[in-house]
Amino acid sequence: MRPTSFDYHRATSLDHALELLHEFGEDGRPIAGGQSLVPMMNFRLARPAHLIDINRLPLSGIEIDGPVLRIGALTRHIAYFDNPLIARHFPAFLDAVHYIGHPTIRQNGSIGGSISHADPTAELPAVAVLHDADIIVRSLEGTRAIKATEFFLSAYVTALEPGEMVVAIELPLPPSASTGSFIEQSERSGDFGTASIGVTLEFAGGKISKAAMVCSGADLFPIRAPEIEAFLTGRALADPAAAEAGQQFAASIDPADDHIVSASYRRGLIAELTRRAIEAACTRALDKS
Incomplete structure (x- = not known):
């Protein structure tokens, strides 16, 4: 099919x-790489009357800005792979980007586009939720920061208002005694994920002092797992009861059937991915200790 x-x-x-976004309101959409928007337009799932090309705007780059890592909205996915700041401070982020699409998507897709598109299977929305990121948006009325946990409302639905545009994502810098991991399962490499789990840990004295966990595949947007985060806190890095955490989390969710897998299969997969992600993060923590 062709777009309208x-x-x-x-x-x-x-x-x-x-100004253009304000003028066109809900009929206007910014476009950069177009890796998500254009396919949806081709299937007529999205029908913007006006496309605003933002590729020439100075909104790319990855830099430390005080207590946060700031990533400009036009930063292409390929830029994360060899970035030393992401490698040093956000290992779960670095894990996640290896699951992003195919080479063309990595070269052309942008973090602002992925965040704004809010695909429930996408890696970067999950990364933003995992790291308590702020989504920085602009409009003619000014700038506001939206917590990632409040930004994603449903599948392809965000807290963006007409006239607003994502300009950056800010991730709080973690302490040095921290690490993380991210694991995803899909039918084939580069396909949409069936489920994914991301974990971050802070640690001291061989134990987990703070934990965060995100899951994609259990709901229509990435969700945190506060009960598992509390379960992990205080546990030994060498024996975090990862399998038990996975079973507890799987029992607490209610994923849906779809054309790929059943709800029962997805629940079991999430339990296993939870175990693997926790164990991988604890192994990295022990290596840093």
């Missing part, structure tokens, strides 16, 4: 882009 008719606009500055 639309008008194309090239933004020459951020202010220009915001």
